[in-house]
Amino acid sequence: MTAANDLHPEQLRSLLHFYADAGVEWLLEEEAVDRIAEFEAMRVARGTPAQRETAPAQQQARQAPSRQEQPRSAPPAAMPNVAIPDSQAIAEAEFAANSARSLDELRTAMESFNGCNLKTSARCLVFAEGKANPSIMVIGAMPNADDDRDGQPFSGRQGAVLERMLAGIGLARTDLLLTNIVPWRPPGNRPPSQREADICRPFIERQIALAEPNHLLILGNFAARFLLRSQETIHQLRGEWREIEISGRSIPAFATLHPQDLATAPISKRLAWQDLLAFRAGLQG
Template identity: 85%
Template sequence: MTTASDLHPEQLRALLHFYADAGVDWLLEEEAVDRIAEFEAMRAARGMPARQEVAPEPQRPARQAPQRQEQPRAAAPAPLPNVAIPDSQAVAEAEFAASSARSLEELRTAMEAFNGCNLKTSARCLVFAEGNAKPAVMVIGAMPNADDDRDGQPFSGRQGAMLDRMLAGIGLARADILLTNVVPWRPPGNRPPSQREADICRPFIERQIALAEPNHLLVLGNFAARFLFRSNDTIHQLRGEWREIDVSGRAIPAFATLHPQDLVTAPISKRLAWQDLLAFRTGLKA
């Protein structure tokens, strides 16, 4: 049986990434269990004849099956804890790291060195802001998906192509804006970030906004809208209206609409998104 110690570091890294993509957070048991021996022990306990084994070759001594029935089965070990668990100390460390950055590049470096969020342990890479460092418009989504995590860029793949079409419809391009996400590391299996994970990431996204100094924010999707507006309403209640977000003492006009992924999975929602984008464009000219 191959164990983790038998693997080359690159093979182990690839295996862990495969588990992360599949949504695996931890192993249930630390050691392999011989299920065949367990089955034979169960048959013996019930008085059933054991399955006939093929005789071993003469030159090789036969291996005796472990007498599992003579020993009580040990309880399965508790799930292994995550490498890093978000807590108040991690939030304080994130706040310190974010506030110490004086530019977006310094903030990227600080986030790459930060180990206080457990999402970093399963993600391939940090997905940082990309585009115009001093934009008129900053676009903020929720979190990286598998394409973003693979490419190291926000809004890649099909949802990125959809976003490009959305922006082109109101006369904007990627080169004109700054693209980013509330959470910079992809959660395993694309699950929603927990509240504690979001709390740890808040200092980083707020510092990105403060350093970029955008004139307007376009917020995409349910999670990002709830996070930035500090609301429990759904995206359908928050979309289509201008609000203000206070970041570092500066009030920034913000407008929420559906996420590009919403339009990929439910094309009927494009009508609502188009109405929002037209209203957003009107607000930019006001």
């Protein structure tokens, strides 16, 4: 077995990134445990009374350190994780978001924010990218592994699919502002929890308010239910224009399927194309 000390720094970094992409967040044990010795002690403890009498002496003899062996110092006590109450984290997010007067200031505020646990496992903050004051703002749910690696939304294969979707109705990525509801990738690409979504709400709403888009294109079930404040599914919410109130401003919003939905169920491409045609007609109307 190859030890970590035998790896080149670049190899070790790649290995840690692989573990992060797989959803590994921490090691279970900081020191090796002799499971064989533990099993032997349990077997002796469940043996005959004579064995129980001799077992402590034998175990003591096995565990007694030699005179040359230095006693092992106890490992330092782990620092307890201090959880921030949900209400406090949301209040801090609201204060940080409302204090920003530009998208650059908002990005700085989000980089300094530590109230969301997703930040501890993500490689980086995935902030909005594209045109600063766009006519159209595209909003997804959360960064995936490609986004987290590249530091930009809709990267990799899903980004390529989205670009083809937009090109079909005459739109280019450079003309839009792309972002996600949650700016940090959840471990293992799991859906964000309700607590995580509530903490991130002030940031995405402030992004929309500062960008001042004329239209919103919402991608996927999570983002549609979140922004439209609905319990209906994406198949019930898609294909229709709705209004969203952000900072006292009403913005037309249109929900459709996420590129990941098309990869999972290719038959949905027909529905997405119908939605995109309806979205383009609404822009021209």
